[in-house]
Amino acid sequence: xxxxxxxxxxxxxxxxxxxxxxxxxxxxxxxxxxxxxxxxxxxxxxxxxxxxxxxxxxxxxxxxxxxxxxxxxxxxxxxxxxxxxxxxxxxxxxxxxxxxxxxxxxxxxxxxxxxxxxxxxxxxxxxxxxxxxxxxxxxxxxxxxxxxxxxxxxxxxxxxxxxxxxxxxxxxxxxxxxxxxxxxxxxxxxxxxxxxxxxxxxxxxxxxxxxxxxxxxxxxxxxxxxxxxxxxxxxxxxxxxxxxxxxxxxxxxxxxxxxxxxxxxxxxxxxxxxxxxxxxxxxxxxxxxxxxxxxxxxxxxxxxxxxx
Amino acid sequence: xxxxxxxxxxxxxxxxxxxxxxxxxxxxxxxxxxxxxxxxxxxxxxxxxxxxxxxxxxxxxxxxxxxxxxxxxxxxxxxxxxxxxxxxxxxxxxxxxxxxxxxxxxxxxxxxxxxxxxxxxxxxxxxxxxxxxxxxxxxxxxxxxxxxxxxxxxxxxxxxxxxxxxxxxxxxxxxxxxxxxxxxxxxxxxxxxxxxxxxxxxxxxxxxxxxxxxxxxxxxxxxxxxxxxxxxxxxxxxxxxxxxxxxxxxxxxxxxxxxxxxxxxxxxxxxxxxxxxxxxxxxxxxxxxxxxxxxxxxxxxxxxxxxx
Numbered sequence: 173x174x175x176x177x178x179x180x181x182x183x184x185x186x187x188x189x190x191x192x193x194x195x196x197x198x199x200x201x202x203x204x205x206x207x208x209x210x211x212x213x214x215x216x217x218x219x220x221x222x223x224x225x226x227x228x229x230x231x232x233x234x235x236x237x238x239x240x241x242x243x244x245x246x247x248x249x250x251x252x253x254x255x256x257x258x259x260x261x262x263x264x265x266x267x268x269x270x271x272x273x274x275x276x277x278x279x280x281x282x283x284x285x286x287x288x289x290x291x292x293x294x295x296x297x298x299x300x301x302x303x304x305x306x307x308x309x310x311x312x313x314x315x316x317x318x319x320x321x322x323x324x325x326x327x328x329x330x331x332x333x334x335x336x337x338x339x340x341x342x343x344x345x346x347x348x349x350x351x352x353x354x355x356x357x358x359x360x361x362x363x364x365x366x367x368x369x370x371x372x373x374x375x376x377x378x379x380x381x382x383x384x385x386x387x388x389x390x391x392x393x394x395x396x397x398x399x400x401x402x403x404x405x406x407x408x409x410x411x412x413x414x415x416x417x418x419x420x421x422x423x424x425x426x427x428x429x430x431x432x433x434x435x436x437x438x439x440x441x442x443x444x445x446x447x448x449x450x451x452x453x454x455x456x457x458x459x460x461x462x463x464x465x466x467x468x469x470x471x472x473x474x475x476x477x478x479x480x
Numbered sequence: 481x482x483x484x485x486x487x488x489x490x491x492x493x494x495x496x497x498x499x500x501x502x503x504x505x506x507x508x509x510x511x512x513x514x515x516x517x518x519x520x521x522x523x524x525x526x527x528x529x530x531x532x533x534x535x536x537x538x539x540x541x542x543x544x545x546x547x548x549x550x551x552x553x554x555x556x557x558x559x560x561x562x563x564x565x566x567x568x569x570x571x572x573x574x575x576x577x578x579x580x581x582x583x584x585x586x587x588x589x590x591x592x593x594x595x596x597x598x599x600x601x602x603x604x605x606x607x608x609x610x611x612x613x614x615x616x617x618x619x620x621x622x623x624x625x626x627x628x629x630x631x632x633x634x635x636x637x638x639x640x641x642x643x644x645x646x647x648x649x650x651x652x653x654x655x656x657x658x659x660x661x662x663x664x665x666x667x668x669x670x671x672x673x674x675x676x677x678x679x680x681x682x683x684x685x686x687x688x689x690x691x692x693x694x695x696x697x698x699x700x701x702x703x704x705x706x707x708x709x710x711x712x713x714x715x716x717x718x719x720x721x722x723x724x725x726x727x728x729x730x731x732x733x734x735x736x737x738x739x740x741x742x743x744x745x746x747x748x749x750x751x752x753x754x755x756x757x758x759x760x761x762x763x764x765x766x767x768x769x770x771x772x773x774x775x776x777x778x779x780x781x782x783x784x785x786x787x788x
Contacts, residue, residue: 259663260663355567355568356705356706356707356708357704358704358705358706359706376687379684379687379688380687380688380699380701382704388777389704389778390778390779390781391688391701391702391704391778391779392779392781393688393699393701393779394699396665396666396690396697396699397664397666398664398666398667399664427781427782428782430780430781430782431781431782433781434781469696470697470698470699471698471699471700471701471779472738473698473700473735473738473739473741473742474735474736474738474739
């Protein structure tokens with residue numbers, strides 16, 4: 173039973189209405205690994221440059237993250253992204269992107285990762301995501317894919333191919349609309365599910381998340397927060413909590429995916445409280461249980477006989 | 481035990497991306513009465529002109545709506561509103577407003593309404609809302625108030641006075657931000673609750689609704705719909721379902737308000753399926769129970785032990 177995670181490991185520089193970070197550790201794969209390792213060991217596939225701190229790699233190893241699939245290109249530089257959030261924190265401008273090691277990244281799945289039963293494809297070049305699927309000798313029990321609008325704009329064909337190979341797709345609401353050409357999220361979900369994935373998760377930020385499967389739908393809330401300090405990595409952290417719960421419980425039913433979405437939402441609500449991965453490094457298992465209990469209180473109601 | 485509803489009864493002309501209505505029956509008081517009368521008798525306070533159809537008044541009477549508090553000004557015209565919705569259905573332009581009988585409306589509470597235990601103040605001039613509160617010899621067990629941004633712009637002092645007199649205030653998310661000057665809805669809720677109401681409901685349309693009380697918060701989903709045909713009256717219908725459930729169960733606890741919000745959301749999800757009040761006139765008690773069951777499915781999850 174093992175979880176393989178594919179995703180970028182990066183440096184980020186972030187500006188929000190609350191402040192500005194230095195060059196800090198980021199990347200979808202990093203957030204997913206920090207989050208999912210609360211629930212299960214992780215086998216990581218990624219690439220970094222010689223400038224990526226060894227202390228960070230050691231910290232991940234200490235968390236139970238197996239880095240055999242992480243290529244270290246000594247003479248190259250790590251992927252770098254810099255962005256600025258708007259006041260509403262729901263939109264952001266990219267200030268700078270340096271692909272660096274990501275430019276010619278060819279993922280290699282180590283032999284020791286061939287026992288993969290759960291595959292989490294963090295947001296990354298769609299052909300890199302599909303390459304990992306194809307290198308696996310046995311199809312995992314569950315393949316979950318995150319992606320973003322950027323790939324819809326520049327490589328839609330590759331993206332649609334990768335989407336056709338996965339079981340669960342995660343996108344945000346505007347991406348679901350862009351991918352389907354439908355404004356109604358119910359109609360968008362039908363079209364996207366027809367592209368291949370049996371399950372679709374639509375992330376709506378402060379408005380929660382929706383899970384679609386056949387004619388079934390589940391609505392998970394987001395915790396109303398006084399302040400969102402830095403939304404970077406919230407979606408990746410959500411993915412890490414989702415897949416982490418699924419792997420820990422070894423249950424890929426629709427019912428258990430609902431619970432996994434609550435776990436993902438709880439983890440994401442911690443992520444945004446500080447810059448980068450800082451908060452994820454601090455929280456304990458007791459913190460996680462407390463936050464999940466808050467989600468239960470948030471949505472729990474007693475439905476009495478309403479019409480006699 | 482009686483429910484008094486205050487609100488406009490009107491003609492509306494509506495354009496949506498799906499079509500255009502004739503001059504149809506509308507008004508906050510009308511929607512609330514059609515909706516709440518599924519759960520309890522209603523005593524209505526409003527004003528109409530001589531042009532308001534007797535058949536509509538008869539239909540409401542047949543539903544258990546007592547119209548003794550509805551003034552009929554034979555020689556005047558009923559309030560008229562016309563508006564056009566944008567493609568996203570979340571925003572609209574007012575094309576025309578004719579205040580007519582509303583211009584000099586002085587509400588009069590009939591003696592037979594003095595047994596009022598629950599008061600629902602639909603969106604209306606704030607001084608008309610407060611006048612009804614002051615005419616009641618005994619303070620109701622619960623006063624619920626709906627309002628809108630329009631009054632924040634032209635008569636904030638009157639509005640704040642009325643808000644200070646009520647137990648539950650309902651506004652949408654942008655109105656909560658406007659009223660409080662806070663972007664975070666958690667911060668906005670704290671400021672608004674400091675203005676007087678012990679409970680605040682923030683309606684977020686397709687994103688559901690939040691209920692705040694002290695440090696407690698409840699998040700109710702909206703049913704994801706394939707199509708929203710006409711959003712007019714959805715907020716009023718929500719109010720009617722909320723107060724209807726409270727009156728029927730005679731329970732003003734926070735726990736029961738959660739259930740009341742689910743009932744309001746279920747009723748609002750019917751309202752938007754057709755133009756005006758059409759859908760509300762059609763649905764049966766069985767339809768209401770079915771829709772509430774859909775809401776239970778929508779949010780229900782089984783929280784297993786998440787971190788061992």
